[in-house]
Amino acid sequence: MVKTVIFQPAEVKQAAKLIQAGQLVAFPTETVYGLGADATNEEAVKQVYLAKGRPSDNPLIVHVSSLAMVEHFAAEIPAKAKQLMDRFWPGSLTIILRVKPGTLSKTVTGGLDTVAFRFPDCQPTLDLISQAGVPIVGPSANTSGKPSPTTANHVYHDLNNKIAGIIDNGPTRVGVESTVLDMSTSQPVILRPGAVTKQDIEGVIGSIDINHHQVKQDEVPKAPGMKYKHYAPNAQVYIVDPADDWGEVAAVIAQSKEQVGLMATDQVLHAHVWSVQADQFSLGTGVQEASAHLFEGLRDFDNQEEIHQIFCQGFEPTGLGAAYMNRLNKSAGGAHFRDLLNK
Missing domain, CATH: 3.40.50.11030 (Threonylcarbamoyl-AMP synthase, C-terminal domain)
Incomplete structure (x- = not known):
């Protein structure tokens, strides 16, 4: 059991030191609060799964504060993906790319050869990533399967004494998780809808698909929210x-x-x-x-x-x-x- 400390945005430097030390810190974004750990520290990432009670075959989104971070971990960035980054980053769009071999553990990718990247539109979290000097994984900071947290109090309710800290930036603006777009295939496809809509994306790169595939029990999903029960209250x-x-x-x-x-x-x-x-x-x-x-x-x-x-x-x-x-x-x-x- 750890004592969970509430940080204000001006105290991000202290939170960044916890990330560097392999601890878990919940962070705000414009969509929902995420549960952060150093994406390059496999032991820290494993603690994210334990704290949430999250299935180990559910891949994590990697949050970045610069294009250089993406370039370090992605095998390649297609021209259309760069167009979308220019238009929607920072923002509520997650882009799946092929991962550069040997750069991220299978704990992050769910054992797949792809990884999801997001550049959140929230300055305290961009400061957290920059000051920690590493990208951070960031599934929603809640007990797995429960409604996602849109305030620091929601995080505290679920994860108090399970994580080292929470950065409190008030209520989130968007309230539903980011759009997830798979750019690792020949035809881009939305795996999870969000505030960046199909029409928004097609206005930049042309026609895309929407996923209608039901993930099977023995199949690893390419993005969060595709396989397991989510967002459910007891009622x-x-x-x-x-x-x-x-x-x-x-x-x-x-x-x-x-x-x-x-x-x-x-x-x-x-x-x-x-x-x-x-x-x-x-x-x-x-x-x-x-x-x-x-x-x-x-x-x-x-x-x-x-x-x-x-x-x-x-x-x-x-x-x-x-x-x-x-x-x-x-x-x-x-x-x-x-x-x-x-x-």
């Missing part, structure tokens, strides 16, 4: 689709004998009369705010033992809505409000 989440009748939802909640969680936009919350059984959490005014607050709401209800069902508003899966619905579907295990009605 069962039900997606209320755009075509669903919120009046019906209100009626079902009113008939409940227990408290339920309700996550929806202000427009929905104000348009109906909700029974006392509904504990309400606002998702703001639209998909952008909803994405920023999705994990916060799921965590909020996860801390309420009396909540066994959560009804959460869905959006059209276009643009940022594709990332939002990707996370919500995983959190719900594919369960929709209509499924509950048909039981």
Whole structure:
């Protein structure tokens, strides 16, 4: 057991020394908080898996603060990948490239010959990487399978006394993890949607694909979030689709004998009369705010033992809505409000 220290952004130098010493430090990004360790220190990286309870065949994203760091570890950087780096870095785009043999351990890559790179849009974390002098791995700083952390308090809740430190930079802006784009193949393909959309990417490099492959039990995923259960609170989440009748939802909640969680936009919350059984959490005014607050709401209800069902508003899966619905579907295990009605 270690004492977990909370650092402010001005104290990054102290956090960087912990990274250099092989310790784990959680760091902020514009998307979610990550759990950092020296990507070149295999023993430190192994501790990341242990602290999270993360499956060992789930590869890690390597966070960098310069193109030179990528060049040191990547076998090559295709011209189209450089175009995307110029356009979207720093930012919410992770790019998978072929790894240069002998530069990173299989603990980082999940045993694959590829590695994922990200240049986060968060100055305290860029300072952390630069001052540590090494790239850092950075899966979400939470217990594996639970909703990702968007505040330092979320990290502290899951990992207190398991990691050396947390850099507190306040709530994250985007709220869902980065887009993961595989550039190690002849045709670029999105493996995980995020704030940088398919349309954004195609506006720079032309046509790309979206992954629809279901990773098998004996198969190693190329990116996080492709194989194992993710983002799930203890309560069962039900997606209320755009075509669903919120009046019906209100009626079902009113008939409940227990408290339920309700996550929806202000427009929905104000348009109906909700029974006392509904504990309400606002998702703001639209998909952008909803994405920023999705994990916060799921965590909020996860801390309420009396909540066994959560009804959460869905959006059209276009643009940022594709990332939002990707996370919500995983959190719900594919369960929709209509499924509950048909039981």
